[in-house]
Amino acid sequence: MQATDLDMVLAWRNHPDVRQHMLTQHVITLDEHRQWFERSLHNPQRKIMLVENQGLPFGLVHFTGIAPQASVDWGFYLAPDAAKGSGRALGQSALSFAFEQMQMHKLCGQVLEGNAASVRFHERLGFSLEGRLRAQVFIASQYRDLLCFGLLRSEWLKTSLT
Numbered sequence: 001m002q003a004t005d006l007d008m009v010l011a012w013r014n015h016p017d018v019r020q021h022m023l024t025q026h027v028i029t030l031d032e033h034r035q036w037f038e039r040s041l042h043n044p045q046r047k048i049m050l051v052e053n054q055g056l057p058f059g060l061v062h063f064t065g066i067a068p069q070a071s072v073d074w075g076f077y078l079a080p081d082a083a084k085g086s087g088r089a090l091g092q093s094a095l096s097f098a099f100e101q102m103q104m105h106k107l108c109g110q111v112l113e114g115n116a117a118s119v120r121f122h123e124r125l126g127f128s129l130e131g132r133l134r135a136q137v138f139i140a141s142q143y144r145d146l147l148c149f150g151l152l153r154s155e156w157l158k159t160s161l162t
């Protein structure tokens with residue numbers, strides 16, 4: 001992601017279809033968004049990537065906590081108008097980048113309870129459900145559970161070679 005992508009990514013992030021599944025759900029201002037991007041640029045443990053098809057971006061993936069031998073957290077969202085099947089393409093590109101290019105040991109994803117598409121998405125990519133953090137976050141006047149998914153590099157390599 002580059003500074004010229006800020007407006008497009010902010011529109012995706014603030015879209016209700018995306019925002020309702022995030023841990024912070026208020027409408028993000030351009031200023032906040034810029035600060036998030038600047039902080040990320042200066043954080044060697046973080047990467048924010050756009051996923052493209054023939055040069056056209058259709059989703060965003062971010063990795064946090066990148067370090068040798070570390071378990072890395074990821075997050076992602078599609079452009080709200082992304083074509084059918086885009087989730088699969090986003091997942092395959094992100095995992096191949098994480099495990100083949102970056103040689104990460106493990107990827108972890110946290111999903112708000114009720115986000116059926118993301119649960120299914122993680123399962124389809126081979127992630128295991130490793131835990132449930134009960135009433136972990138307070139969102140829109142209620143406590144919500146977080147589901148913890150994990151995928152090891154060894155598991156990804158096994159499935160990507162078959």
Ligand SMILES: CC(C)(COP(=O)(O)OP(=O)(O)OC[C@H]1O[C@@H](n2cnc3c(N)ncnc32)[C@H](O)[C@@H]1OP(=O)(O)O)[C@@H](O)C(=O)NCCC(=O)NCCS
Binds near residue numbers: 017078088090118
């Ligand atoms: C998560 C996301 C990337 C998945 O993209 P996708 O795979 O293209 O999404 P789909 O609409 O194809 O749904 C994925 C699967 O969940 C299923 N699903 C979707 N909504 C569902 C619902 N309400 N109830 C049950 N299953 C549902 C779909 O049928 C599909 O199942 P399949 O793989 O067996 O066909 C996309 O939905 C997204 O960007 N969501 C908003 C942001 C977000 O939630 N990010 C993750 C935060 S943890």
